[in-house]
Amino acid sequence: MSDDKINARRFPRSKPLEFLILLVVAVLVAAGVRTFLVQTFFIPSGSMEQTLLLNDKVLVNKAVYRFRDPARGEVVVFEPPIGWGAGPSEQEYIKRVIGVGGDRVVCCDAQKRITVNGHPLDETYIFPGDAPSDEDFDVTVPQGRIFVMGDHRSDSADSRAHLESDLGTVPVDRVAGRAFAIYWPTSRWSTLSVPPTFEGVPDQG
Template identity: 65%
Template sequence: MPETSRRKQRSFWVELPILLLVAVIVAVLVRTFLVQTFYIPSGSMETTLLINDRVLVNKMVYRFREPRRGEVVVFVPPKQWDAGPSKDDYIKRVVAVGGDKIVCCDSAGKITINGRPLTEDYLFEDDVPSSQPFDVTVPTGRLFVLGDHRSSSADSRFHTDYQYGTIPVDAVVGRAFVIFWPLNRVGTLSVPKAYEAIPAPSGG
């Protein structure tokens, strides 16, 4: 083998560990600060998200703004939800934000936010918006979250004493914005148009 070829081969094997280390560092930085994958372990968000779906979570977006109504978020559940320290993160939809008054239900069986009925065409088939009544004014800096499969979701409805049904904004890991697996489920997780009609809280 010519000397030039041997030098190139030695150079490759010297550089390979460095390249692998750089790749690992980049992957860790991306996962820590930018984008993380999340596995759907339960049916609480059906049929928007199915068991075994994988989603990408944007971890940067809420460094620049707070979560908005209609967005699907991953968050660390409050200890008052009896999740325990080893419990996985939760994924739910933000239905109301700080200052909102959310009530279930009006005469048509719909949730209202700041007095405006919310049409939820993303709910699991034959589910009602909620089988139990609630009337909550969301504290500033907190969110009222619900699963899309209401009859199979432990969410803000079950912890409405004081403020523990809501979650703090700083408990949110990020916004789930796309389903990337399985391939036949690939798609974006956009905000339903019904949320565009929700008015600001009184005095907001």
């Protein structure tokens, strides 16, 4: 009898043990991915319609803003500032970044468009029939903060609703990540790219 056969008999493999080890490793990897890289987010309201519908589920990149700040046009998940008075059931919001630190965001120009650093936004993504904003504002976003708005402008408690508190802006360090894709329901699978209109926005100054 060969040594290989003897060793195989002395040290038989335990299939249940191997499966358990693989399961534990898989759970740990999944937990690590969720904590540090990608997380799922459930859309709890209609404030981002038609881009995001009630009960949609999106994937959120949690690592990207460790290397850079949020950019104009991106859809972000964030913990609302204390001054926004969010209740315990609303720990995180999801909105679109309209302005970043140093930007001047104004509503509205003669054509009723929001402008960023004088550049008018062609907001084809907002809810059909909504105006870009029913409230006038003129905000210069402080450094290290962002100005956010929901795509369903008539149904979104966003930066406009909190202008008295730090100009309605959100600290960058309260942003959990960037929503980059809808994954559920499968019939709505799509990526969440930056609308082309933001490409023409100049930096302030």
